[in-house]
Amino acid sequence: MGPKMLELKFRDKLENQIPGQACCNVPLKNTPAWVSGNIVTPIGSVLRVSSVLSATDYWEHFKCRTTSYRNDYTVNPGLYAVGDPGKNSHVLVTANYKYSFDTLRSELEGLDAWILVLDTKGINVWCAAGKGTFGTAELVKRISAVQLDKVVAHRQVIVPQLGAPGVSAFRVKQTAGFKVLYGPVRAKDVPAYINEGYKATREMRRVKFSLSDRLVLTPMEINPAMKKFPLYAALVLVLFGLSPSGIMFKDAFTGGLPFLFLGLVSVFSGALLTPALLPYVPFRSFAVKGWITGLLSVFLSTKFVPLLNQQNIFLLIVTYLFFPQASSYIALQFTGSTTFTGMSGVKRELRIAIPTYLVSCAVSLILLVMYKFTMWGVI
Amino acid sequence: MKYLLNAATIEIFPEKCTGCGMCMEVCPHEVFTLNNKKAVIQDRDSCMECGACASNCAFSAVAVNKGVGCAAALINSMITGGEPSCDCSGGDKKSNCC
Numbered sequence: 001m002g003p004k005m006l007e008l009k010f011r012d013k014l015e016n017q018i019p020g021q022a023c024c025n026v027p028l029k030n031t032p033a034w035v036s037g038n039i040v041t042p043i044g045s046v047l048r049v050s051s052v053l054s055a056t057d058y059w060e061h062f063k064c065r066t067t068s069y070r071n072d073y074t075v076n077p078g079l080y081a082v083g084d085p086g087k088n089s090h091v092l093v094t095a096n097y098k099y100s101f102d103t104l105r106s107e108l109e110g111l112d113a114w115i116l117v118l119d120t121k122g123i124n125v126w127c128a129a130g131k132g133t134f135g136t137a138e139l140v141k142r143i144s145a146v147q148l149d150k151v152v153a154h155r156q157v158i159v160p161q162l163g164a165p166g167v168s169a170f171r172v173k174q175t176a177g178f179k180v181l182y183g184p185v186r187a188k189d190v191p192a193y194i195n196e197g198y199k200a201t202r203e204m205r206r207v208k209f210s211l212s213d214r215l216v217l218t219p220m221e222i223n224p225a226m227k228k229f230p231l232y233a234a235l236v237l238v239l240f241g242l243s244p245s246g247i248m249f250k251d252a253f254t255g256g257l258p259f260l261f262l263g264l265v266s267v268f269s270g271a272l273l274t275p276a277l278l279p280y281v282p283f284r285s286f287a288v289k290g291w292i293t294g295l296l297s298v299f300l301s302t303k304f305v306p307l308l309n310q311q312n313i314f315l316l317i318v319t320y321l322f323f324p325q326a327s328s329y330i331a332l333q334f335t336g337s338t339t340f341t342g343m344s345g346v347k348r349e350l351r352i353a354i355p356t357y358l359v360s361c362a363v364s365l366i367l368l369v370m371y372k373f374t375m376w377g378v379i
Numbered sequence: 380m381k382y383l384l385n386a387a388t389i390e391i392f393p394e395k396c397t398g399c400g401m402c403m404e405v406c407p408h409e410v411f412t413l414n415n416k417k418a419v420i421q422d423r424d425s426c427m428e429c430g431a432c433a434s435n436c437a438f439s440a441v442a443v444n445k446g447v448g449c450a451a452a453l454i455n456s457m458i459t460g461g462e463p464s465c466d467c468s469g470g471d472k473k474s475n476c477c
Binding site for chain 1: 380381382383384386387388401404405406407408409425426427428429430431434435437444445446447448449450451452453454457463464
């Protein structure tokens with residue numbers, strides 16, 4: 001029997017699962033590589049998943065980190081098996097963002113456990129918990145939908161600690177009869193947590209934000225910023241090209257080029273440099289951090305790229321007024337990706353930052369208009 | 380790394396606290412410690428207002444103005460007048476961030 005036959009036979013087996021079970025995985029038309037079989041339980045057949053990630057999984061994770069591929073990367077909510085779980089096996093809860101699901105299963109080599117996947121609309125545990133989609137209501141609903149009480153003899157589920165903002169452990173106990181044990185922050189600590197009798201060390205309970213944690217997030221800071229770049233470039237070229245006799249292409253490029261370059265410098269500074277150097281840039285405010293990094297980046301760029309040196313006083317002022325604040329604005333967006341910024345703090349920053357940005361944009365524009373007028377000999 | 384000084388809205392009501400330690404267990408930033416069998420805030424500036432402590436306190440002894448610490452979400456809510464939400468582009472699948 002060749003591999004093709006084996007696959008067909010296996011697919012047949014999957015599709016012969018009893019349909020209409022609210023609990024379980026919808027039979028899959030194309031069996032993905034991460035499914036390694038199925039397991040018969042009191043509530044029917046449950047998919048067994050591999051604890052080894054494939055090259056495809058890694059490639060998909062890379063795409064999640066860099067593109068909008070992440071927006072539709074899901075597994076079906078429900079119950080899954082790892083290893084050969086039974087009545088007394090642990091139940092580990094996770095989100096239906098496939099990256100989260102993969103991260104969990106990849107740490108369960110050698111363990112026999114159930115994975116209960118909540119419907120979080122394809123969002124990771126922590127973000128979904130913030131919104132409440134990874135939450136008490138969904139957990140209670142999912143426990144009952146998969147008839148967890150018939151699958152396991154015990155009455156406890158292990159919820160990742162970062163699910164806690166959405167989950168109310170005492171309410172889950174009251175309504176579903178299952179005790180919520182908060183597991184460690186990181187999936188890699190799950191085996192140790194279980195081995196220690198459901199005890200997480202201080203270290204396991206703390207969220208970190210290392211250089212690699214920060215760097216891996218930067219592509220999704222750079223992408224949105226670069227999406228706005230064509231619009232910015234068009235504005236710059238029109239502004240510099242504009243003359244009383246129409247748009248001059250030569251002026252647009254010779255005048256506009258330094259500003260286009262500095263625009264890229266601002267994106268680089270705000271979306272990559274500031275996140276990378278976050279702990280080392282002085283002050284706690286992200287707007288200030290981004291501004292400092294931006295100022296230095298602009299200054300160094302003009303030192304090393306003679307093209308960027310502005311002889312005109314108006315353009316020189318705009319260079320230092322606009323670009324560091326563009327970097328500041330972009331750096332401020334990173335508050336949405338960090339592990340430690342709170343809403344009250346961001347609101348406090350915005351109260352000062354937004355008016356500052358608006359004023360400096362307006363002043364920059366006025367200075368550019370004045371520059372144009374002096375070029376045209378109007379003033 | 381810590382965020383802005385004294386910005387977090389977290390509050391403990393000692394008279395309701397039983398010292399069960401649940402807030403300490405769920406907090407990802409070691410904001411709490413136990414002092415005379417009562418939870419106390421030892422590190423306010425590390426609080427990111429995720430709300431895990433408040434939603435898991437069975438005695439309502441912790442309160443925090445929970446919300447997303449995301450500039451894009453807050454700017455969007457200022458423009459649209461809606462609640463700040465992580466859905467960068469309005470709650471559909473096209474969302475760019477978390």
